[in-house]
Amino acid sequence: MQAIANWFQELYEKTGLNFSVFYDAYDWGRYVDGLKMTLLLSVTTILLSLVIGAAGALIQSGPSRIARAMVNAFVVVFRNTPPLVQLFFFYFGLGTLMPAIESGGMRIPLLNNTQWAIISLSLFAGAFNVEIFRSGIEAVPRTTVEAAEALGYTRIKAYIHVVLPLAIRVCLPALNNNLVNLLKTTTLAYAIAVPETLYAVKQIWSESQNVLEMMIVLLATYGILVGVLVWLMHRWERAMHIPGYGR
Amino acid sequence: MSAPRETTRDTPNGLAVLLPFRLTPSGMSARIGPLPAAILCFVLVIAASSAWSASGSAVLSPLDVIIKWAPLLLTGFAFNIAISLLAMLLGTFAGLWLGLALLSEFRPVAAVAWFVTQVFRNAPWLVLLFFVMFLVPFQVMIFKTTIPLPDWQKATVGFALPVMANVAEVVRGAVRSIPSTQWEAAESLSFTRRQTMWLIILPQCVKRMLPPWMNIYSLVTMSTVLASIVGVSEMLTLTAQVHAAEGGRPELFAPLYGFALLCFFLYCYPINLWTAHLERRFHVH
Numbered sequence: 001m002q003a004i005a006n007w008f009q010e011l012y013e014k015t016g017l018n019f020s021v022f023y024d025a026y027d028w029g030r031y032v033d034g035l036k037m038t039l040l041l042s043v044t045t046i047l048l049s050l051v052i053g054a055a056g057a058l059i060q061s062g063p064s065r066i067a068r069a070m071v072n073a074f075v076v077v078f079r080n081t082p083p084l085v086q087l088f089f090f091y092f093g094l095g096t097l098m099p100a101i102e103s104g105g106m107r108i109p110l111l112n113n114t115q116w117a118i119i120s121l122s123l124f125a126g127a128f129n130v131e132i133f134r135s136g137i138e139a140v141p142r143t144t145v146e147a148a149e150a151l152g153y154t155r156i157k158a159y160i161h162v163v164l165p166l167a168i169r170v171c172l173p174a175l176n177n178n179l180v181n182l183l184k185t186t187t188l189a190y191a192i193a194v195p196e197t198l199y200a201v202k203q204i205w206s207e208s209q210n211v212l213e214m215m216i217v218l219l220a221t222y223g224i225l226v227g228v229l230v231w232l233m234h235r236w237e238r239a240m241h242i243p244g245y246g247r
Numbered sequence: 248m249s250a251p252r253e254t255t256r257d258t259p260n261g262l263a264v265l266l267p268f269r270l271t272p273s274g275m276s277a278r279i280g281p282l283p284a285a286i287l288c289f290v291l292v293i294a295a296s297s298a299w300s301a302s303g304s305a306v307l308s309p310l311d312v313i314i315k316w317a318p319l320l321l322t323g324f325a326f327n328i329a330i331s332l333l334a335m336l337l338g339t340f341a342g343l344w345l346g347l348a349l350l351s352e353f354r355p356v357a358a359v360a361w362f363v364t365q366v367f368r369n370a371p372w373l374v375l376l377f378f379v380m381f382l383v384p385f386q387v388m389i390f391k392t393t394i395p396l397p398d399w400q401k402a403t404v405g406f407a408l409p410v411m412a413n414v415a416e417v418v419r420g421a422v423r424s425i426p427s428t429q430w431e432a433a434e435s436l437s438f439t440r441r442q443t444m445w446l447i448i449l450p451q452c453v454k455r456m457l458p459p460w461m462n463i464y465s466l467v468t469m470s471t472v473l474a475s476i477v478g479v480s481e482m483l484t485l486t487a488q489v490h491a492a493e494g495g496r497p498e499l500f501a502p503l504y505g506f507a508l509l510c511f512f513l514y515c516y517p518i519n520l521w522t523a524h525l526e527r528r529f530h531v532h
Contacts, residue, residue: 080515081508082469084476085483089508093501184371191476198374211381219370219378226369 018210021217027204034200035221041118041186041196042225046179048122053129057167058159060134071130078127084188086124091116091192117189125182132178136171137163169240176233180226187222197221307493309502316489317506323482324510326399330481331468334403338410338467339460345411346418347444360415367412372470379405380477399481402474406467413466417459421452458526465518469511482507 008022020027056075059067078086095116100109111119140163148158168175190198198218205214307315348360367375379401386395425448433443475483486503493499 076516077508077512080465080469080519081511082472084472085504085507085511088483089501089504092497093504096497096500180369184369187371187373188473190373198371198377202377215378215382218374219366222370222374223366 017213018208019213019217020208020210021204021214024208027208030200030204031197031217034195034197037114037194037196037200038186038225041114041121041189041194042183042229044118045121045125045182045186048118049125049129049179049182052122052126053133054164056126056130057133057137058156060130061137061159062155074123075127075130078124079131083121083124083185084191087117087120087188087192090120113192114189114194117186117192117194121182121185121188124185125178128178128181129175132171132174133164133167135174136167136169139170140166166242169242172233172237172240176230176237179233180229183226183229184222309499312489312493312499313502313506316492320482320485320489320506321510323480323485324507324514327471327474327481328468328514330399330403330406330471330474330479331464334406334410334467334471335464337403337407338463339414341407341411342414343418345415346422349415349419350422350444352440364412364415367408368416370409372406372409373473373476375408376402376405376473376477379408398477398479399474402471402477402479406470406474410463410467413463414460417456417463418452420459421455422448424455425451454529458522458529461518461522461525465515465522468515468518472507472511482510 005023008019012018012020012023021031022028056071059071062068091113095109095111098110100107102108144166145158145163148162153162186196187198189196190202193199201214201218201221205211208214313320345360345364348356349364351357351360370378380398383396383401383404386393388394422444429447429451430443433447438447471481472483474481475487478484480488486507490499490503
C-alpha cells in the first residue's frame with residue numbers, strides 16, 4: 001500500500017500529475033466513502049427495482065382491470081419523464097409535504113436525501129423492469145402455466161415457482177442492460193447532495209485542484225463498476241441458461 | 248401472460264374464417280392513452296397543491312403561479328429541445344463514422360473504435376457532461392481569433408458524446424443484421440467494399456436503425472435537464488429560479504416540478520408510441 005502511495009507521490013513531483021486520492025489519506029477516505037455510498041445506492045436500488053418490476057408484472061398479468069391500469073400509468077409516466085426531474089419532484093416536492101420531526105428546534109425530515117434518492121431511482125428503474133419482466137412472462141408457454149395449475153398451484157405460487165424463474169431467464173439480457181443503466185443513473189443523486197462517488201470526487205478536485213486526474217479516476221471507477229456488474233450478470237446468464245433456447 | 252390471440256369479428260355472413268388472420272399486438276393493448284396519462288399527471292400536481300388551497304391566503308395559488316410563469320418555463324423547455332436536437336445531430340454524424348470504424352477490416356482502427364465506444368457507452372451521462380464542462384476551455388484561440396464557447400454549447404457536446412457511442416452500436420448492429428448474401432451478391436457484381444457499404448448495405452439499414460435511433464433521441468431529451476446541474480439555464484434551472492421568485496414557498500415545489508414532468512411527458516410519450524409503432528411495422532421475422 002505504502003509503495004503505491006510513494007509511487008504516486010513521486011509521479012506528482014516528477015510530472016505534476018496529482019492523483020491525490022492514492023497518496024493522501026484524507027482524500028482516499030472521502031473517495032472510499034463515496035464509493036461505498038454508490039455501492040449502497042446501486043445494490044439497494046437494484047434489489048428494490050427488481051421487486052417493483054416483479055410485483056408490477058404480476059399485477060399486469062392479473063385479473064383486476066383497475067390495478068392493471070394503475071401499473072400501466074406508473075410505467076408510462078416514469079418511463080417518459082427525466083429521472084432528474086422525478087428525483088427533484090420527490091425530494092423537494094413530496095419531501096417538503098411530508099411530516100417532519102421537530103427536535104431541538106431543528107426540522108428533521110422523515111426521509112433524508114439518500115432515502116429519497118433510493119426511492120426515486122428504484123421507481124424509475126422499476127418502471128422499466130415491469131416492461132422487461134412482462135416481455136419475459138409473455139414468452140413463458142401457456143401450457144407451462146396450465147400444467148402448474150393442473151398440479152394445484154395457486155396463481156401466486158405458480159407465478160413465484162414456475163413463471164418468474166422461467167421469465168427471468170428469458171429476459172436476462174434486457175434486465176442486464178437496464179441494471180447497468182441504473183448503476184449509471186445513481187450519479188443523479190449528486191444533484192440532491194447525496195455523497196456518492198461523483199460528489200466525493202468533485203469535492204476532492206475542487207480542493208486539490210486536480211480536475212483532469214480526478215476525471216480519469218472517475219471514468220475508470222465507473223468503467224470498473226459497470227465492468228464488474230456486466231461480468232456478474234453474464235456469469236448469471238450463463239448459469240441460468242435454459243438448454244435448447246437461444247445459442 | 249396472454250398468448251397472441253386471433254381477432255374474430257362478426258361478418259355479415261358469420262364467416263369469421265374468411266377474414267385475414269391478424270395477430271393482436273398484445274404489447275400495446277394494455278397501455279393507457281397519452282391523454283388520460285397526461286390528465287393523471289396533472290391531477291397529481293393539483294392534488295399536491297390542494298393542501299395549500301385549504302389555507303386560502305392572499306398569495307398566488309400554485310396553479311396561478313404556473314400560469315403566470317408558463318411562458319418563461321416553456322421557453323426553457325424549448326431550449327432543452329434545441330439542445331437535444333443539436334446533440335442528436337452531432338452525435339448521429341459522429342456515431343455513423345464511429346460505427347463504420349467499428350466495422351473496419353483494418354484491425355487497429357476497429358480496436359480503437361471499440362475502446363472509444365465502450366468508454367462513452369459505459370460512463371454515466373452526468374460524468375461525461377462534467378468531463379466536457381470542466382476540461383474544455385471557455386474559449387479557444389484559432390489563428391488569433393477568439394471563439395467563445397458558452398456553457399450550453401459545451402453541454403451539447405457533452406450530450407453528443409454518449410449519443411455518438413450509442414449510435415455507433417446501433418449502426419454496427421444494423422449492418423450485422425443484414426444477410427451476408429447481400430455482401431456476396433454485391434461482391435459478385437464487382438462492387439468495392441466501400442461501394443457495397445454506402446450503396447447497398449447502409450440504405451437497407453436505415454429502416455432498422457430508425458426505432459433504436461428514436462429511443463436514443465428520447466433518452467437525450469430526458470437527459471438535457473442534467474445541464475441544469477452544471478449551470479446552463481434550461482427549464483429546470485428556470486423552475487428553481489421561478490420558485491425562488493415566488494418566495495421559495497415549499498408547497499410550490501411539487502406543482503412546479505410536476506409541470507416540468509408534464510412538459511417532458513407530453514413531448515417524449517408520443518415519440519415513444521411512434522417508436523413502438525415503427526418497431527412493430529419494421530419487425531424483421
